[in-house]
Amino acid sequence: MSEQKIPYKIYLDEKEIPTQWYNVRADMKNKPAPLLNPGTLQPMKPEELAPVFCEELVKQEMDDDTAYIPIPEEILNFYKMYRPSPLIRAYFLEKKLDTPAKIYYKFEGNNTSGSHKLNSAIAQAYYAKKQGLKGVTTETGAGQWGTALSMACSYFDLDCQVYMVKVSYEQKPFRREVMRTYGASVTPSPSETTNVGKAILKEHPGTTGSLGCAISEAVEAATSQEGYRYVLGSVLNQVLLHQSVIGLETKAALDKYNIEPDIIIGCAGGGSNLGGLISPFMGQKLRGEKDYRIIAVEPASCPSFTRGKYAYDFCDTGKVCPMAKMYTLGSGFIPSANHAGGLRYHGMSSILSQLYDDGFMEATSVEQTKVFEAAEQFARVEGILPAPESSHAIRVAIDEALRCKETGEEKTIVFGLTGTGYFDMVAYEKFHNKEMTDYIPTDEDLQKSFDTLPPQP
Ligand SMILES: *Cc1c(COP(=O)(O)O)cnc(C)c1O
Numbered sequence: 001m002s003e004q005k006i007p008y009k010i011y012l013d014e015k016e017i018p019t020q021w022y023n024v025r026a027d028m029k030n031k032p033a034p035l036l037n038p039g040t041l042q043p044m045k046p047e048e049l050a051p052v053f054c055e056e057l058v059k060q061e062m063d064d065d066t067a068y069i070p071i072p073e074e075i076l077n078f079y080k081m082y083r084p085s086p087l088i089r090a091y092f093l094e095k096k097l098d099t100p101a102k103i104y105y106k107f108e109g110n111n112t113s114g115s116h117k118l119n120s121a122i123a124q125a126y127y128a129k130k131q132g133l134k135g136v137t138t139e140t141g142a143g144q145w146g147t148a149l150s151m152a153c154s155y156f157d158l159d160c161q162v163y164m165v166k167v168s169y170e171q172k173p174f175r176r177e178v179m180r181t182y183g184a185s186v187t188p189s190p191s192e193t194t195n196v197g198k199a200i201l202k203e204h205p206g207t208t209g210s211l212g213c214a215i216s217e218a219v220e221a222a223t224s225q226e227g228y229r230y231v232l233g234s235v236l237n238q239v240l241l242h243q244s245v246i247g248l249e250t251k252a253a254l255d256k257y258n259i260e261p262d263i264i265i266g267c268a269g270g271g272s273n274l275g276g277l278i279s280p281f282m283g284q285k286l287r288g289e290k291d292y293r294i295i296a297v298e299p300a301s302c303p304s305f306t307r308g309k310y311a312y313d314f315c316d317t318g319k320v321c322p323m324a325k326m327y328t329l330g331s332g333f334i335p336s337a338n339h340a341g342g343l344r345y346h347g348m349s350s351i352l353s354q355l356y357d358d359g360f361m362e363a364t365s366v367e368q369t370k371v372f373e374a375a376e377q378f379a380r381v382e383g384i385l386p387a388p389e390s391s392h393a394i395r396v397a398i399d400e401a402l403r404c405k406e407t408g409e410e411k412t413i414v415f416g417l418t419g420t421g422y423f424d425m426v427a428y429e430k431f432h433n434k435e436m437t438d439y440i441p442t443d444e445d446l447q448k449s450f451d452t453l454p455p456q457p
Contacts, residue, residue, distance in 0.1 A: 008091060010104075010253040012084035018248040019071055021241050024279045025351060026067035027286040030358055032237065032350035033325030034062075036312060041457040044322045052219060052321075054229050056127040060238040067283075069241065071123075078122045078155060079245070082111035087253040088417075092381040094401070101404035103397060104259070105417040106250045106277065107384065112178075115342075115387065115419030116273045117148035117233050120242035124231045125152035134227035135159025139189065139214030142168055142341025143175030144387075144419065145233030150184035160184040161228075163191070163217045167208035168341060175423050189214040196220050196318040211345055212331055216318025234270025235315070235324070235349050243276025250414065251280045261292060263400055265415040267392035268296040268305065268363070269342045271349030277416045278361070285360060294361040295400075296352065297392040299371070300440045302335040304328060304348045305356055305363035307446060311453055313347055323454065326353040329441075330449030336439035339368065339427030340388040346449070366395045367438040372431040374398050375421070387419035388427055 025031060034043040049058045060069065071079075090103040108116035128136050135158050140146030146162040153160035162184050169176060169188035176186050189209045190197040196216040200207065207213075215232070222230035233239065254261065264281055266274030274296055284290040296305055304327045314331040315321040328347040335344045348356075355361050375391035377398065378384070386394060397415040404411050421428065430436045 006089055006257050006259070009086040009088050010256065011086055012249060012252055014080055014084070016252055017076060017079055017083050018245055018252070019076065020068040021071055022244040022248060022279050022283065023063065023067055023069060023241050024244070024275070024282050024286070025064040025237065027283045028354065029286070030354055031064045032354045033312070035322035035324055036457060038314070038319060038323050038454070049322070051223055052230050054124070054127045054131050054133070056130065057124060057238050060241055061236060072126060075123050075126050082118070083245070084249050085110055087250055090382055093378060096377070096381045097398065097401050097405065099401040099405040100408060100410045101401040102410065102412045103401055104412070104414045106246060106414070107417045108246060108273070109384065109387070109417065109420035113144060113148035113151055114422065115144045115148065116243060116246060116276070117145045118151060119245050119276070120233060120239045120272065121145070121148035121152035122155065123242040125149065125156045125158055128229060128231070129156040129158055133158065133229055135161065136229055136231045137161040137163070137218040137221040138231050138233065139163045139165070139211060139218045140168070141165050141211045141214070141344060143172050143179070143423065144342055146179050146184065146186065147175060149231065149233070150179040150182035153184065154182040161221055162186045163189040163214040163221070165189055165209040165211060165214050171426065172423060189217050191217060193217070194220040196320065200317065210317060210334055212317030215316035216320050219316070219320050234272040235345065235347065237351055239272045240275035240279070240349055240351055243272045244279040246273065246276040246416065247279040247281065250277060254414070259412060261414040262411040263293045263295065263413045265295045265297060265393050265396050265400070265413065267343060267389050267416070267418060268298050268348065268352070269389060270345050270347070271352040273416050273418045275349055275352050282355065282360065295396055296356070296361060296363040297396045298363065298365050299340055299343050299392065300365040300367045300438065302329065302344050302346070303365045304346065306365045308348070309450060309453065310353060310357055312456055313453055315347065324350050326350050327356065328453070329446060330452040332452030333449035336441070339424060339430070340371070340392065342387070342389040343392065364396060366392055367440070369431065369436050369438055371395050372428070372436065384417065385421050386417060387421040388424050390416070390418040393417070
């Protein structure tokens with residue numbers, strides 16, 4: 001296939017939206033470690049998870065064997081509002097970099113919530129509705145997940161209660177108002193509405209909150225109200241499963257033009273977009289059919305993969321959630337100001353953690369100012385204003401393309417462009433005013449939070 005024949009945007013037809021999610025765990029020899037009950041240190045049983053999560057989602061969470069899971073028709077119909085998402089050939093960026101590399105990106109920012117998170121939000125809302133629930137509770141940091149979930153809940157007429165990290169609640173009023181437009185109620189966390197919130201406020205008066213606190217509050221709110229369950233926008237196996245729609249579409253688009261990627265890159269917060277993007281490619285790799293370089297990119301300020309420990313840890317500050325085995329910085333870790341709010345979680349998906357530990361993927365960390373340099377360079381030639389989170393992947397894609405320029409290699413690079421950055425203009429402003437700092441935790445900082453790791457089973 002000659003180069004010219006590859007269009008700027010490779011669109012799939014509506015009929016080509018995948019009708020099944022792909023569960024990469026089915027092809028993993030070493031399965032991800034199970035969630036543990038923090039009291040007994042035994043694997044969580046479905047009946048122990050049922051008061052917290054929707055029934056069908058518990059099944060998906062624990063299913064390590066079924067490779068393909070059909071996507072219910074109502075979810076497929078919703079996907080049609082904004083999917084298939086385009087796979088874009090970055091011709092303009094390639095030209096600007098003067099690289100022989102061929103760069104493609106899968107753009108997930110084409111919906112009002114502005115990120116890939118809607119792919120899982122709609123699935124989780126659907127299963128809650130199907131179970132006859134009244135509503136769901138959740139936490140949100142920067143606000144992308146809360147926005148996506150409020151859109152999904154309004155579609156299914158479910159109540160949506162969002163605990164938003166207080167500092168974001170105050171600094172990102174527009175996100176908050178988008179959520180309220182879709183009917184969600186938004187509470188700054190920590191709050192006086194839960195026991196765990198009250199306890200945290202008593203211990204740390206004036207705290208501006210963290211994702212870990214907000215999770216504890218949302219879980220308590222779900223378990224203390226009749227007809228409510230808790231939903232989470234990343235990290236969990238079920239979320240990676242739903243996000244496999246990204247990778248399946250990417251693969252279908254590449255296959256149309258017989259394009260074989262060499263390198264696949266994604267940013268990693270809790271691991272859901274990266275896990276989704278790489279799933280079908282990782283499946284081929286695990287089955288020994290193909291080989292790809294797969295790179296997770298994280299902020300140097302919150303380096304779970306590159307400097308974390310692979311251990312069982314708490315998922316939240318209040319320690320009300322099950323324990324997960326993952327690359328973690330310790331649940332007591334509070335990252336310094338980093339504007340990529342979606343990449344500030346202390347842990348990483350158990351699936352990706354196992355794959356990384358087994359050597360099936362690489363990880364690298366990048367500094368904030370370098371990320372915004374890449375974001376701006378990208379925006380100026382490709383037109384899209386990228387989210388700071390997504391720009392971590394752009395940074396490494398550009399670096400790999402520049403390496404190709406040195407060596408003359410014509411590598412094919414695919415990266416995930418997870419969202420748009422319209423709500424992150426304060427961060428862009430700091431970058432433009434040269435007020436952005438790159439705080440990298442010292443080994444001592446990290447040791448302090450590793451000391452909060454629980455005794456290992
Ligand atoms: C939440 C978010 C991320 C990071 O979350 P993952 O679960 O690691 O994918 C990345 N990009 C955007 C735009 C986000 O909103």
